[in-house]
Structure formats: C-alpha cells, structure tokens
C-alpha cells in the first residue's frame with residue numbers, strides 16, 4: 001500500500017514539481033510514470049518469484065530449478081529461449097525482437113553454501129548449515145527478468161525496433177559463469193548490458209571492482225612414518241606452510257589496494273604420517289589487472305620457494321580469473337536520472353523494527369543511518385572491494401551496473417543478515433528499485449539511439465585501446481561440480 005501511495009506521490013512530483021526531481025532538468029516523460037505504475041501493479045508476482053528462488057537456494061551450477069523458474073516467466077512473455085550457453089546447463093539467453101540495438105540485461109540466481117537463514121532478525125539456524133541467498137541473487141535474477149519483460153512490453157506496445165535479451169548467468173559465486181558465456185561469444189553482438197547488484201544503499205554504478213585470480217597450489221612430497229623414519233619423508237604440508245608464511249610477508253610489500261586470501265584445503269591425513277599431499281586454495285585481487293599480474297607472479301614465487309625448501313613438487317591449477325569492472329559514465333548518468341525518479345526504499349514501521357534489530361547485532365562503529373535506504377547516492381568513482389564476472393562483460397560491451405538497497409544499511413553480503421533481508425520485504429523493495437531503474441534505462445536506450453552511441457563513446461574512452469582477454473586458461477572448462485571454494 002505504501003508503495004502504491006509512493007506512486008501517487010511520484011506522479012504528483014512529476015506533474016506539479018518537475019524541477020524538484022533532482023538531476024532532472026526537464027519534465028520526465030509521462031511514459032516513465034506509466035511504466036512505473038504498471039510495474040507496481042505487477043510487483044507482487046515477481047516478489048513471490050524471488051521468494052521461491054530464495055527458498056530453493058541452489059548453489060553455483062546447480063541452479064536447475066531457479067534458472068527454469070526465471071526462463072519460464074520469459075518464455076510466457078514471448079521470449080525465445082536458448083539454453084546451455086558456454087556448455088553450462090543452467091545458463092540461458094532469452095531474446096525478444098529483432099535488429100539493433102541489442103540490449104542485454106544480466107541476471108544471476110546462485111546461492112552460497114553455509115548461509116541458510118530464516119527471514120528473521122536473529123541468527124537462525126545456528127551452525128552454518130545449508131545453502132542460502134547471502135548475496136541476494138534471488139533478487140538479482142528476478143529484478144533483471146522483470147525489467148526485461150517490462151521493456152519488451154513497452155517495445156511491443158510502441159512498435160520500437162531492436163532486441164531485448166535476458167542473460168541467465170549461472171555460477172557467479174564459484175564458477176565465473178559469464179567468462180564461459182563470453183568464450184561462447186554470447187555478448188559479441190550486444191550494444192550495451194545493464195545489470196545490478198544487491199547492496200545496503202541505492203547507487204548508480206560508476207565504481208570499479210577488483211580483478212582477481214584464484215588457484216589451487218598442490219604440493220606432492222614423500223610419505224614416511226613420522227616417528228620411525230621422518231628423515232625419509234618430504235612433507236607437502238611444510239611446503240604449504242612455507243608458502244603461506246612467504247605470502248603473509250609479501251602482503252607488506254604490495255600496493256595497498258591488494259587483497260590476498262587463502263585456506264589450506266588439504267593438510268594431510270594423519271599426524272603420524274609425513275603428509276605426502278597438501279593443497280592451498282588462494283585468491284589474489286587488485287583493481288588494476290596488470291598490477292595483479294605482477295603480484296600473482298610473486299605469489300607463484302612464494303609457492304616455488306615452499307617446494308624448493310621442502311623438496312616437494314608443485315602444481316598450480318588456475319580455477320578462476322575475473323576482470324575488474326570497466327565503469328561506463330554515460331550509462332551511470334542515465335541510470336542515476338532514472339533511479340532518482342524511482343526513489344529509494346522507504347521502510348514501514350515493522351520494517352524499521354526489523355532493521356533496528358539487525359543493526360543492533362552489527363559493529364556499531366560507523367553504522368549508517370536507517371534512513372539512508374531511502375536515499376539515492378550520487379554517481380561516484382571509486383573501488384568496490386569485491387570481484388564479479390560482470391567485469392569480463394564490461395570489457396567487451398558498454399555495461400551499466402547499479403546497486404540497490406536490499407540489505408539493511410550496514411549489512412554486508414555473504415552474511416546471515418543479508419540472507420535474511422533477501423527473503424523479506426526490505427530486500428524485495430530494493431529489488432523493485434533495481435527492476436524499475438533498469439527497465440526505464442533499457443527503454444531509454446531503445447527510444448534514443450544517441451544514448452547507445454554515448455555509452456559506446458564512454459566505453460572506448462575508458463578502455464583506451466586495451467583489449468579484453470581473460471586470465472582463465474584457454475582450455476579451462478566450467479567446473480560443473482565445483483569444490484568448496
């Protein structure tokens with residue numbers, strides 16, 4: 001009901017006080033108010049879809065039901081569906097219309113292991129069991145599909161030319177799904193891509209992310225009785241620990257935006273056997289890919305040092321590599337003007353109480369105000385300290401990625417709190433902010449080809465002649481049965 005009232009308020013703003021909508025120098029076209037009102041009427045259907053995917057919570061490459069739920073919505077809306085893009089059974093492309101421009105809307109739907117949580121403001125269940133939507137991808141995929149369907153209906157009703165596509169992108173969390181889709185040429189003919197990510201604030205995207213590279217470092221030594229004949233053994237675990245120590249010392253001597261994290265995925269099997277085999281899973285990140293390349297070479301030296309000192313053999317398997325996001329100025333500014341029309345997330349009294357309980361359990365230092373969810377933050381440059389396979393798409397075609405306040409302010413992704421928010425009305429309201437903003441932006445691109453040209457210019461300017469290439473080895477296949485990562 002409150003959002004219904006909000007729509008009226010929005011209409012009032014548009015009709016009576018056009019200049020009061022920040023960032024708009026002229027009256028927003030009336031079609032935008034109509035699109036938003038239509039979306040509001042159909043919101044409950046998509047909220048239910050997002051909740052269903054939240055309940056299923058399928059992890060990377062296992063999103064069979066989730067992808068089919070979204071694909072069936074698009075099929076019913078008249079889209080043509082192609083599946084198994086990049087040899088991934090849970091990927092698909094839904095397409096409607098013909099000719100240029102071709103606008104892609106990217107959706108994800110994978111969950112995370114260990115983050116199952118009820119949609120309540122206290123941790124339950126305890127024990128970190130089960131899968132959960134701690135990154136809000138149930139909202140991400142649903143909003144993207146809602147936006148694509150809305151754009152299609154507008155194009156049909158207004159006889160607009162062009163092609164709208166929804167990309168069902170699997171395994172964002174643990175599988176570099178979009179990298180494998182890229183290798184299949186899935187984005188080659190697109191003019192622009194639009195997407196979003198759940199967050200604790202509404203922000204049109206102009207920030208980059210961290211490029212990353214991840215691998216298993218495996219050491220093979222010689223087993224021996226740890227007491228009877230230790231001199232005959234060569235410990236693979238010793239190699240792992242030396243590598244870890246070297247990496248920890250390396251941290252002091254890398255650029256400050258670097259991130260390196262690892263865990264020992266195999267440390268041997270018994271205290272009385274010199275470990276014959278040990279394994280480390282390590283990821284390194286930096287916002288600039290060439291800088292990351294140089295850091296990665298030094299990480300490899302740390303591993304080689306461990307193998308040299310312990311007389312063990314080293315084998316490295318690169319299993320993930322993502323590009324940083326190349327921001328797009330034109331798409332960010334266009335998204336900003338639309339997001340300001342849509343407005344932020346306004347909490348009901350019950351939602352305020354939910355949010356206050358969530359915030360009470362967070363570190364209190366620097367906690368943002370609850371009212372910040374109602375704001376739309378301005379476009380700004382900077383780095384978001386995470387990595388996404390949207391980065392790889394953004395180096396191929398102009399890409400606009402916005403953020404919407406699906407999480408209570410102060411909540412970070414990959415926590416029980418973010419899973420809780422993604423299954424209830426706060427997350428669902430943020431999802432609608434994203435769906436509406438992307439729908440308006442996509443329709444703008446179809447209506448005004450000059451905007452597609454501006455997005456291309458921004459892309460070329462930022463790219464500055466650098467070509468896209470993935471660091472993932474050319475023969476790397478999708479890890480359809482992913483290991484713990």
Ligand SMILES: [Zn+2]
Nearest residue numbers: 135137172197
């Ligand atoms: Zn995510």
